[in-house]
Amino acid sequence: MPESYPRLAVKFDLEDLKLDPSAQIVIESRYKDSVQRFPWGTVARPEPQVLPLMREVPPDQRVFFRVKVVEPTSHRLLALARRLSPVDQNGGEGGRGELFRVRCVALGQELWRVVIDEDGAPILELNADVPDVRSRFHEPGFRVAILPAAMRTVLLALREEDVDQEDDPDSWAQRWFRFAEDLASDERPDPREPEAMRDWIDRACSGFAKRFSLMSEMVAAAERGSEP
Amino acid sequence: MSASVRRLNDRGREAFRAWLEDGATGTPPLALLDDPTMSDPLRLVIRRPQAPFESRYDLGVALVDLLDGLDVAEVQTDAGLWDWLSLCLIDHLCPPDETGRRKPGQIDRYLLQLENHRTRYRHLVRTVWSLVRVHDSAPRFMLAGPLHVHGEAAEQLGAYQDVITCKPLIAAIGSLVWDVERGRLKRGFGGSGPGSARRVQVVAKQFGLTYDLHSMRPEQVLELLPREFDRFREAPPPPDRRPRLAVRRHRREGRPEASTT
Numbered sequence: 360m361p362e363s364y365p366r367l368a369v370k371f372d373l374e375d376l377k378l379d380p381s382a383q384i385v386i387e388s389r390y391k392d393s394v395q396r397f398p399w400g401t402v403a404r405p406e407p408q409v410l411p412l413m414r415e416v417p418p419d420q421r422v423f424f425r426v427k428v429v430e431p432t433s434h435r436l437l438a439l440a441r442r443l444s445p446v447d448q449n450g451g452e453g454g455r456g457e458l459f460r461v462r463c464v465a466l467g468q469e470l471w472r473v474v475i476d477e478d479g480a481p482i483l484e485l486n487a488d489v490p491d492v493r494s495r496f497h498e499p500g501f502r503v504a505i506l507p508a509a510m511r512t513v514l515l516a517l518r519e520e521d522v523d524q525e526d527d528p529d530s531w532a533q534r535w536f537r538f539a540e541d542l543a544s545d546e547r548p549d550p551r552e553p554e555a556m557r558d559w560i561d562r563a564c565s566g567f568a569k570r571f572s573l574m575s576e577m578v579a580a581a582e583r584g585s586e587p
Numbered sequence: 588m589s590a591s592v593r594r595l596n597d598r599g600r601e602a603f604r605a606w607l608e609d610g611a612t613g614t615p616p617l618a619l620l621d622d623p624t625m626s627d628p629l630r631l632v633i634r635r636p637q638a639p640f641e642s643r644y645d646l647g648v649a650l651v652d653l654l655d656g657l658d659v660a661e662v663q664t665d666a667g668l669w670d671w672l673s674l675c676l677i678d679h680l681c682p683p684d685e686t687g688r689r690k691p692g693q694i695d696r697y698l699l700q701l702e703n704h705r706t707r708y709r710h711l712v713r714t715v716w717s718l719v720r721v722h723d724s725a726p727r728f729m730l731a732g733p734l735h736v737h738g739e740a741a742e743q744l745g746a747y748q749d750v751i752t753c754k755p756l757i758a759a760i761g762s763l764v765w766d767v768e769r770g771r772l773k774r775g776f777g778g779s780g781p782g783s784a785r786r787v788q789v790v791a792k793q794f795g796l797t798y799d800l801h802s803m804r805p806e807q808v809l810e811l812l813p814r815e816f817d818r819f820r821e822a823p824p825p826p827d828r829r830p831r832l833a834v835r836r837h838r839r840e841g842r843p844e845a846s847t848t
Contacts, residue, residue: 389748391707392708393752415663
């Protein structure tokens with residue numbers, strides 16, 4: 360058994376919403392196909408009613424939250440916040456500001472792979488069998504070989520998967536598309552125009568490699584490595 | 588052969604995959620189950636499930652009991668464990684016909700693709716454990732068939748996190764569509780028309796914008812369901828039930844309503 364489960368602590372600022380003080384608060388942690396609910400008192404007294412341990416979430420895994428404010432008799436939702444990301448104990452973003460999550464998993468004979476999870480979050484998986492793979496991922500040779508191709512994979516997947524059904528401007532897909540628009544110096548084409556879309560994705564990936572000088576850094580590193 | 592549950596390692600999973608991808612011909616690679624180069628022991632000694640099981644529900648009950656001592660967070664994400672159990676039960680999950688031929692379905696039914704939310708709920712072993720663990724006997728209506736049949740109800744409801752994790756909703760639907768006397772699903776729920784399993788996720792999504800379904804009692808969820816589900820009810824509902832008024836109020840307010848289109 361794990362010695363400690365992730366423990367949930369929440370700060371509320373509900374004043375502007377003018378909610379009924381007796382309305383109940385519930386927090387839901389969502390991880391893959393598991394949902395844990397934590398009754399969190401009322402608007403007047405928001406405090407956990409049970410020990411807020413996330414027993415169904417493995418350590419170091421990304422979890423999203425919903426906060427619901429519920430009228431207790433009718434069970435109507437008075438307020439709802441979705442797709443909330445936690446911050447860590449030091450106030451870190453917990454990953455919401457990033458474009459990729461990176462994790463190390465068994466990948467057999469493949470070095471890397473991109474998957475899109477159910478929240479639309481792109482995850483770059485690295486082969487855990489490579490010694491010290493997280494550190495090596497920052498080496499210029501790794502970066503130039505993986506990042507533009509991974510970016511292309513993400514954009515193609517997001518284009519095809521229509522993961523942005525919730526019309527959330529802060530969704531992973533929308534943030535990726537804004538990032539790519541900036542890199543391609545062009546607006547995202549109509550998804551029904553596959554050729555234009557593919558061209559736009561190519562320009563975005565190329566722009567990415569250019570902005571971070573990926574090839575120049577790799578060549579420089581190779582030259583340093585070949586020096587006596 | 589050991590009597591304990593183990594977990595396939597990456598090599599073991601690859602070997603199992605290769606057998607499935609080759610059409611599951613010949614003898615299943617049951618040697619993987621105990622081969623120390625292909626599988627690892629669990630931290631606890633867990634007795635192997637003793638097939639046969641009359642239904643998927645019975646397997647789920649047995650697994651919840653057997654795996655009770657393990658940490659839920661670890662168990663639900665341990666693909667090696669679930670794939671080991673798949674292989675262990677392969678004669679029931681992918682049974683040979685009278686000529687000895689097997690007809691394997693999609694590979695996700697036997698090999699857990701944890702990161703793929705579109706298919707992971709189809710794993711024939713993990714899903715029954717997960718449903719019984721979360722909902723107890725309520726999902727019996729989804730798990731009444733033999734071990735190798737995923738079933739339309741499990742397919743339609745399992746695909747949506749908001750639906751399949753909602754205890755009052757699953758309990759309500761179960762009480763509505765499960766024919767207790769005959770021990771089977773009522774006719775019409777498995778299709779695609781009004782009142783079908785496909786419609787449950789649409790209706791639940793709409794009501795989920797207005798209600799916290801998780802905090803309701805199953806009877807309250809039942810009262811919310813639109814008339815298309817009335818054909819499953821034992822007795823006609825009272826004409827002036829409040830939730831119907833609630834739905835009408837949504838219409839006036841321009842909120843989402845339950846439609847049958």
